[in-house]
Amino acid sequence: MKLATLSAINTERAARRPVIVVTDIGNGEQRLVRAADIARDPLHIELERHLRMGKSSVIEVEGRELFLNVYAPTAKLVIIGAVHISQALAPLARSLGYDVTVVDPRSAFASPERFPDVRLIAEWPDVALPPLNIDHYTAFVAVTHDPKIDDPALLHALERDCFYIGALGSRNTHGQRAVRLRAEGVSEASIERIHAPIGLEIGAISPSEIAVAIMAEITAQLRLPKASTA
Amino acid sequence: MLDRDEDILKAAESWAEVDKGVALATVIETWGSAPRPAGSNLVVNEDGTFLGSVSGGCVEGAVVTEALDVISSGAPRMLEFGVADETAWTVGLSCGGRIRVFVEKVV
Structure with missing residues (x-):
């Protein structure tokens, strides 16, 4: 994980804004999706579902294993x-x-x-x-x-x-x-x-x-x- | 609860900021009665100091050892623990669950 990604997670969490980190398990590639950007993300259906459930899990997209890690604020x-x-x-x-x-x-x-x-x-x-x-x-x-x-x-x-x-x-x-x-x-x-x-x-x-x-x-x-x- | 996870990631960030080698271990999948859900983090620095939990204590020692390797090699690693495999009998999950843990270096 890039330090910038880690810092962004911490910033969003401190502001009580949800964030999801998408990791391609195969190659370690990673990106961070802020709550405000979910709607226009190609994975928005899965991202929205995971955020709503407050649940992190592995999904398969076009033969790749992606881990969606949801960081939702404490209600x-x-x-x-x-x-x-x-x-x-x-x-x-x-x-x-x-x-x-x-x-x-x-x-x-x-x-x-x-x-x-x-x-x-x-x-x-x-x-x-x-x-x-x-x-x-x-x-x-x-x-x-x-x-x-x-x-x-x-x-x-x-x-x-x-x-x-x-x-x-x-x-x-x-x-x-x-x-x-x-x-x-x-x-x-x-x-x-x-x-x-x-x-x-x-x-x-x-x-x-x-x-x-x-x-x-x-x-x-x-x-x-x-x-x-x- | 969740606030504690936040402290864990903050600790990782502050370690990385002073150029300490840091690895982040994350539970990505669980089967059966695993004690910590997917998304749970454990962070380790190059001194072997760690915070957080991926299994409530059962396999933390092994994860920390692997994390130290990841810090020196820089290559991410996938770990699996469960009662079904050889390693698990030594460090294993007493609950009978199985977990997959992704370990990556903070760069």
Whole structure:
């Protein structure tokens, strides 16, 4: 590997941009494909699939063995609300490899006793969220049930490119939320991005089951091809 | 987790920048219950210092030895480890898996 390639991998990773290194195993030839260049690459179908799955593997192209090594950023999960569901959601998300942050201005909720080993920010969303640099590799869930906290958080997330946004509440609750967000100037297309009621429909009742439903929905959004996740 | 892999590659870059010989070993294929997935890296410098893992400890010693050869020869090398071959019985993967590791020099 050329030192320039290694440096480029490190630069892209530090910026949380995915990169794929394509190595011809037969002759050692190597090239680096940045995320922004995948669409116009001759191997774009394979590259896109590998990136979506976060999976590195050997493929055969015209009799040559090519190793596609995917360097994808660690996915982040930002949870608004240090509530009961979040106590189940945070460890589950961590076990799935997410870098988890919980935000709740109510310090009685956002306490280390309730959330051992989780990054906690006991601030309002307008203070807590900008430094988190929410990007495409971020899943964002608002579960406080309190519009004073959830709404400004969702407004922030909708301005970003996060791959998943979910909000707790029934259809009725979400309908009222949509009215409030529209009043704030949010477009219909943006409101459509919010998964609500949150989570896959698996009949979840307990906080742990709801956490499973949420992580299942987030996983589907991350891994399934775009066309089938509508 | 993944952050650690990033540190590994950063270490490789910083070694190479001060003109230390560096090799990069990458798991490119796994069969059965291999402990580390394809894409996992191990980096070695000419002093034999290494970071990262290709097998969770089972074959690292052999990979480091091969990597030192790659650093001196400059030619990439493909290694295979598994319970089915002779080498594996000595250094082998206790889990019963098989892995293919590509070792290349950073130039």
